[in-house]
Amino acid sequence: MKKILITGGAGFVGTKLVLLLLEKGYYVKVLDNLIHNQIVFSEIKDARFEFIKGDITKEEDVKNALKDIDLIVHLAAIVGAPLCDKNPELAIKTNINGVEIINRLRVNIPIIFASTGSVYGKLNELCTEESPVNPLSLYGKTKYIGEQIIKKSGNYIIFRPATAFGVSPKMRTDLLINDLLLTALKTKKLIIFEGNAKRTFIHVSDFAMAIVYAIENFEKIKNKIYNLGNEKMNCLKKDIAKIIAKYTECEIEISRSGEDPDKRDYEVSYEKIRETGFNTCMSIEDGIRELIEYYYTLNKDLISNK
Numbered sequence: 001m002k003k004i005l006i007t008g009g010a011g012f013v014g015t016k017l018v019l020l021l022l023e024k025g026y027y028v029k030v031l032d033n034l035i036h037n038q039i040v041f042s043e044i045k046d047a048r049f050e051f052i053k054g055d056i057t058k059e060e061d062v063k064n065a066l067k068d069i070d071l072i073v074h075l076a077a078i079v080g081a082p083l084c085d086k087n088p089e090l091a092i093k094t095n096i097n098g099v100e101i102i103n104r105l106r107v108n109i110p111i112i113f114a115s116t117g118s119v120y121g122k123l124n125e126l127c128t129e130e131s132p133v134n135p136l137s138l139y140g141k142t143k144y145i146g147e148q149i150i151k152k153s154g155n156y157i158i159f160r161p162a163t164a165f166g167v168s169p170k171m172r173t174d175l176l177i178n179d180l181l182l183t184a185l186k187t188k189k190l191i192i193f194e195g196n197a198k199r200t201f202i203h204v205s206d207f208a209m210a211i212v213y214a215i216e217n218f219e220k221i222k223n224k225i226y227n228l229g230n231e232k233m234n235c236l237k238k239d240i241a242k243i244i245a246k247y248t249e250c251e252i253e254i255s256r257s258g259e260d261p262d263k264r265d266y267e268v269s270y271e272k273i274r275e276t277g278f279n280t281c282m283s284i285e286d287g288i289r290e291l292i293e294y295y296y297t298l299n300k301d302l303i304s305n306k
C-alpha cells in the first residue's frame, strides 16, 4: 500500500484528494498548518489517515512528515494573487523557502507539484507547455520559482492547473466561478469586469482525480510539466456569467473598472496530459448545479421568499 504525504492537504484541493485517496486504499498523511483556521477531517475515522499540524517552512516538521512516505503531493502554498500581495513575505517564505526545504529533504521521494497557469502571464497565442513563461503577479512568480527548485532534483510531475471551482470539504468562495455564483444568488446581480477575457477552469474533483492519475502513472509521465484542465472549459468570463444567469435569473452588468493581476486572457491546450490518457469529467454546468445545491443547503435564506 502506497503512503502518500499531502502538504496543504487541509485546503480546497487537498481535502477532496484525501477522501479520494482513502477511498482508493492509500495510506494518507497530511502536513498542514491550518493557516485559514479551517476545521476539517473531524469526520475521518480511518486508521490509514494521519494529520500533522505543522509548517512546511520548518525543517523538523517536514522531516517528521516525510517518515515512511512513498510519494509527496505538494499543495501547501499561499494561493492566489490577492493573498500573496496581502502578505508578500509569507508568500515568499511559503511558496519558495518551503519548497526548497521539501525538495532538499525529499532526497529520492517522487513529488507531484501543483504549480499554476498563472506562471504564463500575458500571452498572445494558444497556451501550451512550450509557451513562454512570464509570471506577472507575486503568486505566479513564487510558484514559477518553486517549479525550478523541484525540477532541479528530477523525479517530479508538475501540473499547471486551470482555475478550480466546485464544492470541497474546505470551501473557497474567492475562486471566480464559486464567487460569481454566490454573489448572483445573494444579490441577483453580477458586475463583470474584463468580460471578454478568455479564462480556463477545472472542477476540483477533476483536479484531485488528475493527482490520483499522476500517482498511479508516475513512472510513465514523470519529469514533465503538464497544463491541467480541458479545452471544453476554455471560456469567456461573460459566458460564465451567462450560464450563472441562466440558473439564478440574475442581472449582468459589464463594468469598465477592475483587472486581473495575472492578465489571463488566452486559450489553453491540454493535449499533452490528454495524450497520456487523462481526461476530465465535470462540465461547468455540472459544477454550477452542484454549487447551487451546496450554497442553498448552507444558507436557507438564499431560497426564502422574504
Ligand SMILES: NC(=O)c1ccc[n+]([C@@H]2O[C@H](COP(=O)([O-])OP(=O)(O)OC[C@H]3O[C@@H](n4cnc5c(N)ncnc54)[C@H](O)[C@@H]3O)[C@@H](O)[C@H]2O)c1
Pocket (backbone or CB within 6 Å): 007, 008, 009, 010, 011, 012, 013, 014, 031, 032, 033, 034, 035, 036, 054, 055, 056, 057, 074, 075, 076, 077, 078, 079, 080, 094, 098, 114, 115, 116, 117, 143, 160, 161, 162, 163, 164, 165, 170, 172, 175
Ligand atoms: N484552487 C485553484 O484554482 C488552483 C489552481 C491552480 C493551482 N493551484 C495550486 O494548488 C494548490 C492547492 O490550492 P488550494 O486551492 O487547495 O489552496 P488552499 O489555500 O485551499 O490550500 C492550501 C493549503 O496550504 C496550507 N498551508 C499554507 N501555508 C502552509 C505552510 N507554511 N505549511 C503547511 N501548510 C500550509 C493551508 O492551510 C491550506 O490548507 C496550491 O499549491 C495552488 O497554488 C490551485
